[in-house]
Amino acid sequence: MTGTTVARTRAELWAARAVLPGRVAVVMTMGALHDGHVRLIRAARDLADSVIVTVYVNPLQFGPNEDFHRYPRTPQADVACCEAERVDLVFAPPTEEVYPDDEPVERLSAGELGSRYEGEFRPGHFDGVVTVVSRLLDLVRPDIALYGEKDAQQLALIRRMAAERHPQVEIVGLPTVREADGLARSSRNRYLSDSDRDAALTLSRALRAGARRSDEGADAALAAAREVLAASPTVRVDYLDVVDAASWERPAAGTREAILLIAARVGSTRLIDNVHVILGGNTNALPSRASAPDHSGLKE
Numbered sequence: 001m002t003g004t005t006v007a008r009t010r011a012e013l014w015a016a017r018a019v020l021p022g023r024v025a026v027v028m029t030m031g032a033l034h035d036g037h038v039r040l041i042r043a044a045r046d047l048a049d050s051v052i053v054t055v056y057v058n059p060l061q062f063g064p065n066e067d068f069h070r071y072p073r074t075p076q077a078d079v080a081c082c083e084a085e086r087v088d089l090v091f092a093p094p095t096e097e098v099y100p101d102d103e104p105v106e107r108l109s110a111g112e113l114g115s116r117y118e119g120e121f122r123p124g125h126f127d128g129v130v131t132v133v134s135r136l137l138d139l140v141r142p143d144i145a146l147y148g149e150k151d152a153q154q155l156a157l158i159r160r161m162a163a164e165r166h167p168q169v170e171i172v173g174l175p176t177v178r179e180a181d182g183l184a185r186s187s188r189n190r191y192l193s194d195s196d197r198d199a200a201l202t203l204s205r206a207l208r209a210g211a212r213r214s215d216e217g218a219d220a221a222l223a224a225a226r227e228v229l230a231a232s233p234t235v236r237v238d239y240l241d242v243v244d245a246a247s248w249e250r251p252a253a254g255t256r257e258a259i260l261l262i263a264a265r266v267g268s269t270r271l272i273d274n275v276h277v278i279l280g281g282n283t284n285a286l287p288s289r290a291s292a293p294d295h296s297g298l299k300e
Contacts, residue, residue, distance in 0.1 A: 004083045006090045009097050013139060016089050022049025026142040028133065031055040031092075032072040033081045036148065036177040036185035041085045043174055044146050053082050054136055055092040060104070060128030072187055091140065098139075104131050110157050113248055117261060118153050118272065121238050129154055130161040137166045145169050150176040150184050152259055152274045156248055176273070178204065184273045196267040202232040203262050206240070207275040210260045214277035218242040218251045221260055221277060229264075238263040238270070245276060255279055 007013040017024070025048035027040050037053075044051045055078050062068035075092060082090050096102065110119065110126035119126050137145065145162070147155045155173045162171050177185045182204035183197070192200055210225035221242055229237055243249065245257040258279050263272045 004079070004087050004090060006079055006092060008093055010093070010139060013089070013091050013093075017052070017141065020050035020052075020088055023143040024048055024050045024052060024141070025144040025146060026052045026054060026136070026140050027146050028054045028056075028136055029078075030057045030071065030187070031078045032074050032187040032190075033078045034185055034187065036150075038081065038085060039177055040146055040148065040174060041082070041087060043172075044144070045086070047146075047172065048144055050088045051086075052089045052091060052140055052142065053087050054140065055090060056098060056132070056136070058098075058128060058132040059095065060107075060131055061122075061125050062128070063122055063124065066122070072190060091136075098132070098135055104135060107131050108134055108161065111160070113153070113160075114157055116153075116248075117239055117241070118263065121263065126154065126157050130157055133158055134161060134165055137162070137169055142169060144172055146172045146174060148176060149173050149276070150186070150273065152261065153248070182208070184271070186271065188269055188271065191267075191269040193267060196234075196269065199232055199234045200266045200269075200271055202229060202235045203264055203271060203273045206262060207260055207273060210242075211275050211277050214258070214260070214279055217279055218255075218258065221279075225260065225262070234266065236265040238265065242277070242279075251279055 005016045007016050025044035027037065027044050029037055041051060041053060055075070057068065057071055057073065059068055079090055107127060108131045110130050114126035147158060149155060159171050162169055179185065181201055183189065183201055184204065206225040206228040209228045210221035213220040213224040222240060225240055229235060240262050242251060242258050242260050244251050244255050245259050251258050256278055258277050259274050260277050261274045263270065
């Protein structure tokens with residue numbers, strides 16, 4: 001196969017997929033591709049012989065008051081980006097091709113973890129995520145699927161779902177891509193005004209402050225992050241917490257690997273971010289990941 005094939009239907013997808021050589025990697029996105037997606041595509045190319053990018057804005061993961069209709073859609077630019085990155089196949093289906101009866105045959109549950117953190121503020125969101133990811137894995141039949149650590153809770157839930165339903169697929173998580181000033185890359189960043197964008201930098205500054213204090217434990221990391229956030233009253237925090245990186249519970253005595261999580265609203269835009277930290281040991285995790293590739297599955 002030469003060039004980038006664009007499939008809109010399941011039949012077109014399967015015909016193109018059948019002739020892809022070797023190991024196949026998929027990068028699942030909701031379009032509005034940016035440099036974070038590009039770096040993910042390049043990572044996929046390093047890991048596999050063929051690369052598929054899915055572009056689908058999944059209605060199941062948006063709540064009734066969320067931005068499904070406002071979510072940025074740039075189909076021509078997305079295909080051009082994939083062509084420039086030598087993607088083998090783009091699957092950009094309408095909803096009826098993903099859910100032929102306008103509804104999935106089976107709606108999956110993200111379980112108890114899916115109701116916490118993002119799930120508390122976006123009820124049903126993660127049920128929609130794991131449902132569409134499972135559906136796309138069934139359709140695309142990849143060997144490898146890559147997702148970004150910016151959506152850390154999403155990645156954890158996808159790993160759990162895939163281990164049960166798609167054990168043949170290797171799930172790869174890759175670090176968050178950041179702008180030069182530390183802001184995590186997101187398709188939603190385009191909604192930020194200049195003043196909102198300045199305020200949004202508070203999130204990464206808070207995470208950086210927390211990471212610097214993580215050698216003193218979870219409580220010290222949270223206190224340092226809260227101090228930074230308190231100085232920016234225009235940032236409205238939904239949650240800030242530290243979780244065990246494996247269990248997603250509050251860190252127990254002796255926990256070393258943890259994630260410092262934040263979600264906040266800046267203007268009309270809701271942003272999430274996180275940083276991996278080592279409790280009880282010096283870490284400078286956020287700066288060291290600032291130039292590493294990010295990659296967000298079902299990218300938001």
